Amino acid sequence: AMAGCGWARAVRGLLLDGSGVLYDSGADGGVPIAGSAEAVRRIKASGLKLQLCTNETQATRENFVRKLRAMGFDISVAEVTAPAPAACRLLKERGLRPHLLVHDDLVPEFSEIDKTNPNCVVLGDAAENFTYANLNEAFRLLIEMEKPVLISLGKGRYYKETDGLKLDVGAYMKALEYACDVQAEVVGKPAKRFFESALAELGVPPEQAIMIGDDIVSDVGGAQQCGMRALQVRTGKYRPSDENHPEVKPDAYVNNLAEAVDIILQQL
Amino acid sequence: AMAGCGWARAVRGLLLDGSGVLYDSGADGGVPIAGSAEAVRRIKASGLKLQLCTNETQATRENFVRKLRAMGFDISVAEVTAPAPAACRLLKERGLRPHLLVHDDLVPEFSEIDKTNPNCVVLGDAAENFTYANLNEAFRLLIEMEKPVLISLGKGRYYKETDGLKLDVGAYMKALEYACDVQAEVVGKPAKRFFESALAELGVPPEQAIMIGDDIVSDVGGAQQCGMRALQVRTGKYRPSDENHPEVKPDAYVNNLAEAVDIILQQL
Numbered sequence: 001a002m003a004g005c006g007w008a009r010a011v012r013g014l015l016l017d018g019s020g021v022l023y024d025s026g027a028d029g030g031v032p033i034a035g036s037a038e039a040v041r042r043i044k045a046s047g048l049k050l051q052l053c054t055n056e057t058q059a060t061r062e063n064f065v066r067k068l069r070a071m072g073f074d075i076s077v078a079e080v081t082a083p084a085p086a087a088c089r090l091l092k093e094r095g096l097r098p099h100l101l102v103h104d105d106l107v108p109e110f111s112e113i114d115k116t117n118p119n120c121v122v123l124g125d126a127a128e129n130f131t132y133a134n135l136n137e138a139f140r141l142l143i144e145m146e147k148p149v150l151i152s153l154g155k156g157r158y159y160k161e162t163d164g165l166k167l168d169v170g171a172y173m174k175a176l177e178y179a180c181d182v183q184a185e186v187v188g189k190p191a192k193r194f195f196e197s198a199l200a201e202l203g204v205p206p207e208q209a210i211m212i213g214d215d216i217v218s219d220v221g222g223a224q225q226c227g228m229r230a231l232q233v234r235t236g237k238y239r240p241s242d243e244n245h246p247e248v249k250p251d252a253y254v255n256n257l258a259e260a261v262d263i264i265l266q267q268l
Numbered sequence: 269a270m271a272g273c274g275w276a277r278a279v280r281g282l283l284l285d286g287s288g289v290l291y292d293s294g295a296d297g298g299v300p301i302a303g304s305a306e307a308v309r310r311i312k313a314s315g316l317k318l319q320l321c322t323n324e325t326q327a328t329r330e331n332f333v334r335k336l337r338a339m340g341f342d343i344s345v346a347e348v349t350a351p352a353p354a355a356c357r358l359l360k361e362r363g364l365r366p367h368l369l370v371h372d373d374l375v376p377e378f379s380e381i382d383k384t385n386p387n388c389v390v391l392g393d394a395a396e397n398f399t400y401a402n403l404n405e406a407f408r409l410l411i412e413m414e415k416p417v418l419i420s421l422g423k424g425r426y427y428k429e430t431d432g433l434k435l436d437v438g439a440y441m442k443a444l445e446y447a448c449d450v451q452a453e454v455v456g457k458p459a460k461r462f463f464e465s466a467l468a469e470l471g472v473p474p475e476q477a478i479m480i481g482d483d484i485v486s487d488v489g490g491a492q493q494c495g496m497r498a499l500q501v502r503t504g505k506y507r508p509s510d511e512n513h514p515e516v517k518p519d520a521y522v523n524n525l526a527e528a529v530d531i532i533l534q535q536l
Contacts (some may be wrong), residue, residue, distance in 0.1 A: 171443035
């Protein structure tokens with residue numbers, strides 16, 4: 001397929017991004033990217049380990065997996081590493097009680113967390129919940145805290161849905177950071193700790209794992225910082241200008257997940 | 269009144285901020301701050317020149333002045349320096365056709381500007397127009413430009429209305445800057461060019477002018493950068509922590525505009 005596929009050698013596990021790699025998001029739940037469902041089946045049949053490493057925060061993992069299965073993906077809840085459960089661990093460790101500015105469908109992930117008298121704000125991709133009123137409410141809570149604590153589930157700039165590009169949680173994080181003169185703590189990609197959790201669940205050390213994503217900074221840059229190889233697919237939010245990124249250079253570009261899997265399986 | 273009022277000497281003109289100095293903004297148009305209307309009358313009776321230097325972008329200057337007069341302020345349209353007219357000059361100079369993400373009531377300020385086939389985005393304090401859909405629309409226009417041009421009418425972090433603090437245009441500017449990897453051009457305070465326009469309209473050189481505002485960075489810092497003296501009032505968005513600001517130190521703090529005018533008139 002491609003010249004120079006040394007990057008595909010000595011692999012035992014794959015971390016896959018969801019939106020833009022498996023499917024394009026959309027109002028109706030999304031559309032699978034051609035060949036991706038078959039690619040997931042081929043990964044599993046090959047004996048390679050597989051874990052989704054997603055910043056998806058518009059649904060609980062259970063609903064997210066239901067959506068994936070409806071699109072034809074053979075994925076279980078245990079194969080999904082997502083920001084909300086990681087945030088819950090962090091909240092419990094530090095005794096934080098969040099005000100949630102998240103998508104309605106994510107709220108059940110926080111069912112066991114005390115949310116009375118909030119002492120931090122947790123920001124996810126709230127989509128339609130990113131209203132002027134909700135943003136002002138989160139802002140006021142933060143600015144009134146002696147030391148504002150803002151936890152952001154990812155810091156993506158934007159993503160692609162079937163009806164066009166949408167601002168992602170990172171843009172709203174920057175708005176609140178600036179207004180409150182505070183730096184958010186990011187849970188999710190590209191945080192190193194998050195990739196390390198995904199690798200632990202994958203059960204493979206970083207040097208034997210490859211991350212496959214459509215986000216040059218969050219997926220590719222983040223994974224490489226953890227010692228993994230990382231591919232950028234030319235699907236989802238990929239833009240040709242990504243190939244001139246001043247700081248991040250993927251180990252390889254592939255047209256889509258199916259092509260990546262072709263090459264990797266040939267090297268096994 | 270205060271010890272050490274050297275800062276009040278040799279003054280010929282005053283630049284005043286509007287919201288937080290003359291009045292507190294609110295859904296019903298706002299409430300005058302006690303003593304401010306009388307203070308404006310005393311400034312005018314003294315022979316001092318006066319110009320409002322405001323980042324107000326929720327109304328045309330005509331409607332803004334109507335609101336001020338209804339609250340008892342003796343202010344005319346010619347006495348108001350505001351970002352929208354400055355932005356129109358800039359758009360014309362550079363042949364820019366804006367997509368407007370601004371308050372409905374500001375739109376008439378741009379009536380003579382060609383808005384077809386936009387090649388830039390102008391962002392104001394859009395308030396209720398800061399919807400998820402409108403932000404995504406502005407973002408998409410920018411990200412599809414070869415070289416995105418974002419013009420922001422001010423970069424305030426937040427302001428106080430009668431029902432609480434609200435995110436200001438600067439927060440949304442940061443969101444779009446981050447999502448598009450672009451730096452906005454700010455028209456309005458604290459841009460030097462904007463203060464220079466206000467001084468030209470005041471007809472007084474910077475060393476004989478005092479800016480009076482409630483925003484430590486935008487009002488006080490911006491004016492000082494132009495060679496003016498600047499006072500911070502302890503009304504509006506003032507917070508005690510402003511007095512420990514790492515970079516900006518006002519020439520003096522005053523409890524309110526009325527106190528500032530008392531001191532300045534005593535020194536005439």
